[in-house]
Amino acid sequence: MRFRLWCLVGSLAFATLSPCHAQSASMTLPKQVKAGSPFSIQTTGSGKAVLYIVGFGQVVRRELQLGQTASFSAEDMHDAGHYVAALIGQSSTDNGAFDVVPASQPANLSFLAKPSRLPVSLHDGISGAVYVFDAYQNLITAPTPVSFQLSGTSGITQTRTAETREGRAWTQMDSAAKEGAAHFAVHVGDISSTRIIQQVPGDPCALRMSARPSGQKIELQTEPLRDCSGNAVPDGTVVTFTEAYDGKQTTVDVPLKRGIAQAELPAYNGAKISAATGVVLGNEIHWGKQ
Amino acid sequence: MNKLALVISSIFAATLPLGASQPAVRVESTNVQGRRDFNEQTRAAVVRGYLEAWQSMAAALQQNRPDLLDRDFVGTAKDKLTDTIHDQVTTGISTRYLDQAHNLQILFYSPEGLSVQLVDNVEYEVQVFDRGKIQTTQKAHARYVVVMTPAEVRWRVRVLQGQPE
Numbered sequence: 001m002r003f004r005l006w007c008l009v010g011s012l013a014f015a016t017l018s019p020c021h022a023q024s025a026s027m028t029l030p031k032q033v034k035a036g037s038p039f040s041i042q043t044t045g046s047g048k049a050v051l052y053i054v055g056f057g058q059v060v061r062r063e064l065q066l067g068q069t070a071s072f073s074a075e076d077m078h079d080a081g082h083y084v085a086a087l088i089g090q091s092s093t094d095n096g097a098f099d100v101v102p103a104s105q106p107a108n109l110s111f112l113a114k115p116s117r118l119p120v121s122l123h124d125g126i127s128g129a130v131y132v133f134d135a136y137q138n139l140i141t142a143p144t145p146v147s148f149q150l151s152g153t154s155g156i157t158q159t160r161t162a163e164t165r166e167g168r169a170w171t172q173m174d175s176a177a178k179e180g181a182a183h184f185a186v187h188v189g190d191i192s193s194t195r196i197i198q199q200v201p202g203d204p205c206a207l208r209m210s211a212r213p214s215g216q217k218i219e220l221q222t223e224p225l226r227d228c229s230g231n232a233v234p235d236g237t238v239v240t241f242t243e244a245y246d247g248k249q250t251t252v253d254v255p256l257k258r259g260i261a262q263a264e265l266p267a268y269n270g271a272k273i274s275a276a277t278g279v280v281l282g283n284e285i286h287w288g289k290q
Numbered sequence: 291m292n293k294l295a296l297v298i299s300s301i302f303a304a305t306l307p308l309g310a311s312q313p314a315v316r317v318e319s320t321n322v323q324g325r326r327d328f329n330e331q332t333r334a335a336v337v338r339g340y341l342e343a344w345q346s347m348a349a350a351l352q353q354n355r356p357d358l359l360d361r362d363f364v365g366t367a368k369d370k371l372t373d374t375i376h377d378q379v380t381t382g383i384s385t386r387y388l389d390q391a392h393n394l395q396i397l398f399y400s401p402e403g404l405s406v407q408l409v410d411n412v413e414y415e416v417q418v419f420d421r422g423k424i425q426t427t428q429k430a431h432a433r434y435v436v437v438m439t440p441a442e443v444r445w446r447v448r449v450l451q452g453q454p455e
Binding site for chain 2: 031050052054056058059079102112115131133138139141168170
Protein backbone atom coordinates (compact mmCIF):
# COMPACT_ATOMS: atom_id res chain seq x y z
CA MET A 1 0.00 0.00 0.00
CA ARG A 2 2.77 2.48 1.00
CA PHE A 3 4.71 1.55 -2.12
CA ARG A 4 1.65 2.27 -4.30
CA LEU A 5 1.19 5.68 -2.64
CA TRP A 6 4.81 6.64 -3.32
CA CYS A 7 4.43 5.56 -6.89
CA LEU A 8 1.38 7.77 -7.28
CA VAL A 9 3.11 10.80 -5.72
CA GLY A 10 6.19 10.17 -7.82
CA SER A 11 4.16 10.01 -11.02
CA LEU A 12 2.33 13.21 -10.22
CA ALA A 13 5.59 14.99 -9.44
CA PHE A 14 7.15 13.81 -12.71
CA ALA A 15 4.10 14.88 -14.68
CA THR A 16 4.31 18.34 -13.13
CA LEU A 17 8.03 18.75 -13.64
CA SER A 18 8.52 17.24 -17.09
CA PRO A 19 7.37 20.33 -19.08
CA CYS A 20 10.13 22.30 -17.33
CA HIS A 21 12.73 19.83 -18.53
CA ALA A 22 11.53 19.87 -22.18
CA GLN A 23 10.67 23.52 -22.59
CA SER A 24 8.97 24.06 -25.94
CA ALA A 25 10.68 25.91 -28.78
CA SER A 26 9.56 29.46 -29.43
CA MET A 27 10.95 32.53 -31.10
CA THR A 28 10.39 36.25 -31.15
CA LEU A 29 10.32 37.58 -34.70
CA PRO A 30 10.66 41.20 -35.73
CA LYS A 31 7.55 42.49 -37.47
CA GLN A 32 9.59 44.23 -40.14
CA VAL A 33 13.21 44.29 -41.16
CA LYS A 34 14.71 46.88 -43.47
CA ALA A 35 16.54 45.28 -46.39
CA GLY A 36 20.25 45.12 -45.71
CA SER A 37 19.91 45.78 -41.98
CA PRO A 38 21.08 43.52 -39.17
CA PHE A 39 18.46 41.91 -36.96
CA SER A 40 18.08 39.03 -34.56
CA ILE A 41 15.59 36.38 -33.59
CA GLN A 42 15.46 35.40 -29.93
CA THR A 43 14.63 31.78 -29.23
CA THR A 44 13.56 30.09 -26.04
CA GLY A 45 13.46 26.48 -25.04
CA SER A 46 16.06 23.85 -24.69
CA GLY A 47 17.75 21.46 -27.02
CA LYS A 48 18.69 21.76 -30.65
CA ALA A 49 16.50 23.25 -33.33
CA VAL A 50 16.54 24.34 -36.95
CA LEU A 51 15.32 27.76 -38.01
CA TYR A 52 13.85 28.07 -41.49
CA ILE A 53 13.07 31.40 -43.14
CA VAL A 54 11.53 31.09 -46.57
CA GLY A 55 10.27 33.57 -49.12
CA PHE A 56 10.43 34.15 -52.85
CA GLY A 57 13.56 36.24 -52.51
CA GLN A 58 15.61 34.22 -50.10
CA VAL A 59 15.70 31.11 -47.96
CA VAL A 60 17.66 30.55 -44.78
CA ARG A 61 18.32 27.35 -42.88
CA ARG A 62 20.18 27.68 -39.60
CA GLU A 63 20.87 25.09 -36.92
CA LEU A 64 20.91 26.54 -33.42
CA GLN A 65 20.63 25.84 -29.76
CA LEU A 66 17.28 26.89 -28.30
CA GLY A 67 17.63 29.76 -25.88
CA GLN A 68 20.21 31.43 -28.11
CA THR A 69 19.72 34.47 -30.25
CA ALA A 70 20.02 33.96 -33.99
CA SER A 71 21.81 37.01 -35.33
CA PHE A 72 21.65 38.11 -38.95
CA SER A 73 24.19 40.48 -40.41
CA ALA A 74 23.38 43.43 -42.66
CA GLU A 75 23.75 41.45 -45.86
CA ASP A 76 21.90 38.32 -44.73
CA MET A 77 18.37 39.48 -45.59
CA HIS A 78 18.25 41.97 -48.43
CA ASP A 79 15.35 40.95 -50.65
CA ALA A 80 12.13 42.70 -49.76
CA GLY A 81 9.15 40.45 -49.34
CA HIS A 82 6.99 38.40 -47.05
CA TYR A 83 8.81 35.61 -45.23
CA VAL A 84 7.50 32.74 -43.17
CA ALA A 85 9.67 31.41 -40.39
CA ALA A 86 9.59 28.06 -38.64
CA LEU A 87 11.58 26.99 -35.61
CA ILE A 88 11.65 23.21 -35.53
CA GLY A 89 12.79 21.79 -32.19
CA GLN A 90 13.16 18.15 -31.26
CA SER A 91 9.75 18.02 -29.64
CA SER A 92 7.99 21.25 -30.58
CA THR A 93 7.82 23.91 -33.26
CA ASP A 94 7.00 27.58 -33.53
CA ASN A 95 5.85 29.42 -36.63
CA GLY A 96 5.59 33.04 -37.65
CA ALA A 97 6.03 35.54 -40.44
CA PHE A 98 7.64 38.89 -41.02
CA ASP A 99 8.31 41.34 -43.82
CA VAL A 100 11.54 42.64 -45.24
CA VAL A 101 10.91 46.15 -46.52
CA PRO A 102 13.00 48.01 -49.13
CA ALA A 103 15.78 50.34 -48.08
CA SER A 104 14.69 53.96 -48.32
CA GLN A 105 17.63 55.21 -50.42
CA PRO A 106 17.04 55.01 -54.20
CA ALA A 107 19.94 53.42 -56.04
CA ASN A 108 18.61 52.24 -59.39
CA LEU A 109 16.02 53.48 -61.85
CA SER A 110 14.20 51.60 -64.54
CA PHE A 111 13.22 54.30 -67.03
CA LEU A 112 10.95 53.47 -69.95
CA ALA A 113 10.67 56.22 -72.55
CA LYS A 114 8.93 56.30 -75.88
CA PRO A 115 9.23 57.04 -78.74
CA SER A 116 12.89 57.34 -79.70
CA ARG A 117 11.98 59.51 -82.72
CA LEU A 118 9.01 61.79 -83.29
CA PRO A 119 7.97 64.98 -85.11
CA VAL A 120 8.45 68.38 -83.52
CA SER A 121 5.63 70.23 -81.72
CA LEU A 122 3.64 67.12 -80.85
CA HIS A 123 1.47 67.58 -77.77
CA ASP A 124 2.06 64.84 -75.18
CA GLY A 125 4.08 63.01 -77.80
CA ILE A 126 6.80 61.86 -75.41
CA SER A 127 5.99 59.60 -72.50
CA GLY A 128 8.09 58.10 -69.77
CA ALA A 129 7.56 55.84 -66.79
CA VAL A 130 10.06 55.18 -64.05
CA TYR A 131 10.33 52.49 -61.39
CA VAL A 132 12.56 53.28 -58.41
CA PHE A 133 14.70 50.57 -56.78
CA ASP A 134 17.05 50.41 -53.82
CA ALA A 135 20.59 49.00 -53.92
CA TYR A 136 19.21 45.45 -53.64
CA GLN A 137 16.84 45.84 -56.59
CA ASN A 138 13.83 46.13 -54.30
CA LEU A 139 11.06 48.37 -55.59
CA ILE A 140 10.80 51.32 -53.19
CA THR A 141 7.08 51.54 -52.61
CA ALA A 142 7.17 54.47 -50.20
CA PRO A 143 6.31 57.77 -51.94
CA THR A 144 9.48 59.25 -53.45
CA PRO A 145 9.83 62.58 -55.28
CA VAL A 146 10.70 62.30 -58.96
CA SER A 147 11.59 64.96 -61.52
CA PHE A 148 11.34 64.51 -65.30
CA GLN A 149 13.22 66.89 -67.61
CA LEU A 150 13.20 67.26 -71.36
CA SER A 151 15.88 69.53 -72.79
CA GLY A 152 16.64 70.01 -76.44
CA THR A 153 18.67 72.07 -78.87
CA SER A 154 16.39 75.08 -78.39
CA GLY A 155 17.64 75.42 -74.82
CA ILE A 156 14.15 75.33 -73.36
CA THR A 157 13.70 72.71 -70.67
CA GLN A 158 10.37 71.20 -69.74
CA THR A 159 10.17 69.93 -66.18
CA ARG A 160 7.51 67.83 -64.49
CA THR A 161 7.62 66.72 -60.89
CA ALA A 162 5.76 63.78 -59.45
CA GLU A 163 5.73 61.48 -56.48
CA THR A 164 5.94 57.75 -56.90
CA ARG A 165 2.96 55.57 -56.11
CA GLU A 166 3.78 51.95 -55.35
CA GLY A 167 7.26 52.63 -56.69
CA ARG A 168 6.43 54.19 -60.06
CA ALA A 169 5.82 57.57 -61.61
CA TRP A 170 5.09 58.66 -65.15
CA THR A 171 4.72 61.73 -67.31
CA GLN A 172 3.94 62.96 -70.79
CA MET A 173 5.65 65.88 -72.51
CA ASP A 174 5.44 67.86 -75.75
CA SER A 175 8.18 67.57 -78.33
CA ALA A 176 10.06 70.83 -78.90
CA ALA A 177 9.43 73.19 -81.80
CA LYS A 178 13.01 72.88 -83.00
CA GLU A 179 14.37 69.69 -84.51
CA GLY A 180 17.31 67.84 -82.99
CA ALA A 181 18.18 65.44 -80.23
CA ALA A 182 16.48 65.97 -76.88
CA HIS A 183 17.65 64.60 -73.56
CA PHE A 184 14.79 63.04 -71.63
CA ALA A 185 15.97 62.57 -68.06
CA VAL A 186 14.49 61.43 -64.80
CA HIS A 187 16.03 62.41 -61.48
CA VAL A 188 15.38 60.73 -58.14
CA GLY A 189 17.51 62.09 -55.34
CA ASP A 190 21.04 62.16 -56.67
CA ILE A 191 20.58 59.48 -59.28
CA SER A 192 19.29 59.94 -62.79
CA SER A 193 18.70 58.16 -66.04
CA THR A 194 18.60 59.72 -69.52
CA ARG A 195 17.20 58.72 -72.89
CA ILE A 196 17.85 60.47 -76.18
CA ILE A 197 14.77 61.40 -78.18
CA GLN A 198 15.27 62.44 -81.78
CA GLN A 199 12.88 65.23 -82.77
CA VAL A 200 12.47 65.46 -86.53
CA PRO A 201 10.69 68.11 -88.64
CA GLY A 202 6.98 67.69 -89.08
CA ASP A 203 5.03 67.77 -92.33
CA PRO A 204 5.62 70.74 -94.68
CA CYS A 205 3.55 73.72 -93.68
CA ALA A 206 3.34 75.38 -97.12
CA LEU A 207 4.57 74.76 -100.66
CA ARG A 208 5.47 77.41 -103.14
CA MET A 209 7.02 76.89 -106.59
CA SER A 210 8.23 79.05 -109.42
CA ALA A 211 8.59 78.33 -113.14
CA ARG A 212 10.83 79.55 -115.92
CA PRO A 213 11.15 78.64 -119.61
CA SER A 214 14.00 76.43 -120.77
CA GLY A 215 13.70 75.83 -124.50
CA GLN A 216 10.73 73.51 -125.11
CA LYS A 217 10.50 72.80 -121.39
CA ILE A 218 9.42 74.53 -118.23
CA GLU A 219 11.83 74.42 -115.29
CA LEU A 220 9.96 74.13 -112.00
CA GLN A 221 11.52 74.69 -108.61
CA THR A 222 10.06 74.84 -105.11
CA GLU A 223 11.14 77.20 -102.39
CA PRO A 224 12.91 75.46 -99.48
CA LEU A 225 10.29 73.38 -97.69
CA ARG A 226 9.77 73.98 -93.99
CA ASP A 227 7.41 72.64 -91.36
CA CYS A 228 5.12 74.95 -89.41
CA SER A 229 7.85 75.56 -86.82
CA GLY A 230 10.37 76.65 -89.45
CA ASN A 231 12.43 73.44 -89.51
CA ALA A 232 13.71 72.33 -92.90
CA VAL A 233 11.80 69.33 -94.17
CA PRO A 234 14.28 66.45 -94.68
CA ASP A 235 15.67 65.60 -98.11
CA GLY A 236 13.91 62.68 -99.68
CA THR A 237 10.44 64.03 -98.96
CA VAL A 238 8.57 63.62 -102.23
CA VAL A 239 6.97 66.54 -104.10
CA THR A 240 4.55 65.76 -106.92
CA PHE A 241 4.37 68.15 -109.89
CA THR A 242 1.31 67.85 -112.13
CA GLU A 243 0.72 69.47 -115.52
CA ALA A 244 -2.76 69.46 -117.03
CA TYR A 245 -3.16 70.43 -120.68
CA ASP A 246 -5.79 69.72 -123.29
CA GLY A 247 -7.48 67.06 -121.18
CA LYS A 248 -4.21 65.20 -120.53
CA GLN A 249 -2.22 65.05 -117.32
CA THR A 250 1.51 64.59 -116.75
CA THR A 251 2.85 63.81 -113.27
CA VAL A 252 6.42 63.83 -111.94
CA ASP A 253 7.43 62.74 -108.40
CA VAL A 254 10.63 64.34 -107.20
CA PRO A 255 12.42 63.89 -103.87
CA LEU A 256 13.73 66.95 -102.10
CA LYS A 257 17.45 67.65 -102.55
CA ARG A 258 19.03 70.26 -100.32
CA GLY A 259 15.58 71.33 -99.24
CA ILE A 260 14.13 71.98 -102.69
CA ALA A 261 12.50 69.98 -105.48
CA GLN A 262 13.15 70.60 -109.17
CA ALA A 263 11.48 69.19 -112.31
CA GLU A 264 11.13 69.83 -116.02
CA LEU A 265 7.81 69.52 -117.83
CA PRO A 266 6.83 70.19 -121.47
CA ALA A 267 6.04 73.83 -122.11
CA TYR A 268 2.45 73.98 -123.40
CA ASN A 269 0.86 77.33 -123.74
CA GLY A 270 -2.22 77.33 -121.50
CA ALA A 271 -1.04 74.39 -119.33
CA LYS A 272 -2.03 74.35 -115.66
CA ILE A 273 0.78 73.27 -113.33
CA SER A 274 0.41 72.39 -109.67
CA ALA A 275 2.57 70.90 -106.90
CA ALA A 276 1.75 68.94 -103.78
CA THR A 277 3.50 67.11 -100.97
CA GLY A 278 1.68 65.04 -98.39
CA VAL A 279 -1.54 66.87 -97.59
CA VAL A 280 -0.14 70.25 -98.60
CA LEU A 281 -1.08 71.77 -101.95
CA GLY A 282 1.15 74.40 -103.46
CA ASN A 283 0.41 77.34 -105.71
CA GLU A 284 -0.91 76.82 -109.23
CA ILE A 285 0.79 78.21 -112.34
CA HIS A 286 -1.00 78.89 -115.65
CA TRP A 287 1.76 78.72 -118.27
CA GLY A 288 1.69 81.31 -121.03
CA LYS A 289 -1.17 83.27 -119.54
CA GLN A 290 0.76 85.14 -116.88
CA MET B 291 -16.91 43.18 -62.70
CA ASN B 292 -18.10 39.70 -61.71
CA LYS B 293 -18.31 38.83 -65.39
CA LEU B 294 -14.69 39.84 -65.83
CA ALA B 295 -13.59 37.78 -62.84
CA LEU B 296 -15.50 34.82 -64.26
CA VAL B 297 -13.88 35.24 -67.66
CA ILE B 298 -10.44 35.46 -66.12
CA SER B 299 -11.11 32.40 -63.98
CA SER B 300 -12.26 30.47 -67.03
CA ILE B 301 -9.21 31.46 -69.04
CA PHE B 302 -6.97 30.41 -66.18
CA ALA B 303 -8.81 27.16 -65.61
CA ALA B 304 -8.21 26.22 -69.22
CA THR B 305 -4.48 26.60 -68.77
CA LEU B 306 -4.11 24.51 -65.63
CA PRO B 307 -2.96 20.92 -65.76
CA LEU B 308 -5.53 18.33 -64.79
CA GLY B 309 -5.64 17.67 -61.09
CA ALA B 310 -4.23 21.02 -60.05
CA SER B 311 -6.43 22.88 -57.61
CA GLN B 312 -7.57 26.24 -58.83
CA PRO B 313 -7.17 29.39 -56.80
CA ALA B 314 -10.06 31.78 -56.49
CA VAL B 315 -9.35 34.83 -58.61
CA ARG B 316 -10.87 38.26 -58.38
CA VAL B 317 -9.76 41.10 -60.62
CA GLU B 318 -10.40 44.78 -60.17
CA SER B 319 -9.26 47.11 -62.91
CA THR B 320 -11.17 50.32 -62.43
CA ASN B 321 -9.20 53.59 -62.29
CA VAL B 322 -6.13 52.20 -64.02
CA GLN B 323 -3.52 54.97 -64.08
CA GLY B 324 -1.65 55.95 -67.19
CA ARG B 325 -3.11 57.42 -70.33
CA ARG B 326 -3.01 54.34 -72.46
CA ASP B 327 -6.25 52.58 -73.20
CA PHE B 328 -6.31 49.34 -71.24
CA ASN B 329 -8.46 47.10 -73.34
CA GLU B 330 -10.07 43.81 -72.47
CA GLN B 331 -7.60 41.67 -74.40
CA THR B 332 -4.60 43.24 -72.71
CA ARG B 333 -6.22 42.89 -69.31
CA ALA B 334 -6.96 39.20 -69.86
CA ALA B 335 -3.43 38.56 -71.16
CA VAL B 336 -1.85 40.28 -68.16
CA VAL B 337 -3.93 38.38 -65.62
CA ARG B 338 -3.43 35.07 -67.40
CA GLY B 339 0.33 35.67 -67.56
CA TYR B 340 0.47 36.52 -63.88
CA LEU B 341 -1.51 33.51 -62.71
CA GLU B 342 0.51 31.19 -64.90
CA ALA B 343 3.66 32.73 -63.45
CA TRP B 344 2.54 31.59 -60.00
CA GLN B 345 2.25 28.04 -61.31
CA SER B 346 5.72 28.19 -62.89
CA MET B 347 7.19 29.66 -59.74
CA ALA B 348 5.59 27.01 -57.52
CA ALA B 349 6.91 24.24 -59.75
CA ALA B 350 10.39 25.77 -59.92
CA LEU B 351 10.64 26.18 -56.14
CA GLN B 352 9.26 22.72 -55.46
CA GLN B 353 11.53 20.96 -57.94
CA ASN B 354 14.47 23.34 -57.51
CA ARG B 355 14.53 23.93 -61.24
CA PRO B 356 15.29 27.53 -62.26
CA ASP B 357 14.68 26.68 -65.93
CA LEU B 358 10.95 26.50 -65.17
CA LEU B 359 11.01 30.26 -64.60
CA ASP B 360 12.09 31.08 -68.15
CA ARG B 361 8.64 31.31 -69.69
CA ASP B 362 7.02 33.65 -67.19
CA PHE B 363 9.76 35.64 -65.44
CA VAL B 364 12.31 38.16 -66.57
CA GLY B 365 14.72 40.67 -65.03
CA THR B 366 14.81 41.22 -61.30
CA ALA B 367 12.06 38.76 -60.44
CA LYS B 368 13.74 35.97 -62.37
CA ASP B 369 17.17 36.74 -60.91
CA LYS B 370 15.87 36.71 -57.35
CA LEU B 371 13.88 33.51 -57.75
CA THR B 372 16.86 31.85 -59.41
CA ASP B 373 19.05 32.86 -56.46
CA THR B 374 16.43 31.49 -54.07
CA ILE B 375 16.42 28.15 -55.85
CA HIS B 376 20.22 28.02 -55.66
CA ASP B 377 19.99 28.75 -51.92
CA GLN B 378 17.45 25.97 -51.56
CA VAL B 379 19.72 23.52 -53.35
CA THR B 380 22.68 24.54 -51.19
CA THR B 381 20.75 24.11 -47.95
CA GLY B 382 18.86 20.99 -48.97
CA ILE B 383 15.49 22.70 -48.83
CA SER B 384 12.57 22.72 -51.19
CA THR B 385 9.36 24.68 -50.80
CA ARG B 386 5.88 23.99 -52.02
CA TYR B 387 3.62 26.96 -52.59
CA LEU B 388 -0.07 26.54 -53.20
CA ASP B 389 -1.89 29.72 -54.10
CA GLN B 390 -5.44 29.63 -52.85
CA ALA B 391 -6.89 33.05 -53.60
CA HIS B 392 -5.78 36.06 -55.61
CA ASN B 393 -7.38 39.44 -55.20
CA LEU B 394 -5.86 41.43 -58.04
CA GLN B 395 -6.02 45.11 -58.64
CA ILE B 396 -4.52 46.56 -61.80
CA LEU B 397 -3.04 49.93 -60.90
CA PHE B 398 -1.10 51.26 -63.84
CA TYR B 399 -0.59 50.78 -67.56
CA SER B 400 2.33 52.90 -68.62
CA PRO B 401 1.58 55.31 -71.48
CA GLU B 402 4.25 53.86 -73.72
CA GLY B 403 2.67 50.41 -73.21
CA LEU B 404 5.82 48.79 -71.84
CA SER B 405 4.71 47.95 -68.32
CA VAL B 406 1.71 47.09 -66.20
CA GLN B 407 1.66 47.31 -62.44
CA LEU B 408 -0.74 45.45 -60.22
CA VAL B 409 -1.14 44.46 -56.60
CA ASP B 410 -2.29 41.08 -55.43
CA ASN B 411 -3.65 40.29 -52.00
CA VAL B 412 -2.91 36.63 -52.12
CA GLU B 413 -3.64 33.76 -49.79
CA TYR B 414 -1.36 30.79 -50.09
CA GLU B 415 0.01 27.81 -48.27
CA VAL B 416 3.69 27.10 -48.01
CA GLN B 417 5.33 23.85 -47.05
CA VAL B 418 9.01 23.54 -46.24
CA PHE B 419 10.85 20.30 -46.97
CA ASP B 420 14.30 19.59 -45.63
CA ARG B 421 16.00 16.80 -47.56
CA GLY B 422 12.59 15.68 -48.72
CA LYS B 423 11.03 15.58 -45.25
CA ILE B 424 8.25 18.01 -44.53
CA GLN B 425 9.11 20.41 -41.71
CA THR B 426 6.22 22.83 -41.58
CA THR B 427 3.04 23.88 -43.34
CA GLN B 428 1.89 27.45 -42.97
CA LYS B 429 -0.87 29.54 -44.36
CA ALA B 430 0.14 33.02 -45.43
CA HIS B 431 -1.64 36.14 -46.54
CA ALA B 432 0.40 38.83 -48.19
CA ARG B 433 0.20 41.82 -50.49
CA TYR B 434 2.38 41.58 -53.56
CA VAL B 435 3.38 44.41 -55.85
CA VAL B 436 3.89 43.15 -59.37
CA VAL B 437 5.35 44.74 -62.49
CA MET B 438 4.88 42.95 -65.78
CA THR B 439 6.37 43.72 -69.16
CA PRO B 440 5.39 42.43 -72.58
CA ALA B 441 7.49 39.84 -74.36
CA GLU B 442 6.98 38.34 -77.80
CA VAL B 443 3.78 36.46 -77.08
CA ARG B 444 3.03 36.96 -73.39
CA TRP B 445 3.37 39.26 -70.42
CA ARG B 446 6.19 38.34 -68.06
CA VAL B 447 6.70 39.15 -64.40
CA ARG B 448 9.59 41.57 -63.89
CA VAL B 449 8.97 42.51 -60.25
CA LEU B 450 7.23 40.35 -57.64
CA GLN B 451 7.63 41.80 -54.20
CA GLY B 452 5.72 41.13 -51.01
CA GLN B 453 5.10 44.00 -48.69
CA PRO B 454 3.39 44.67 -45.36
CA GLU B 455 -0.40 44.81 -45.65
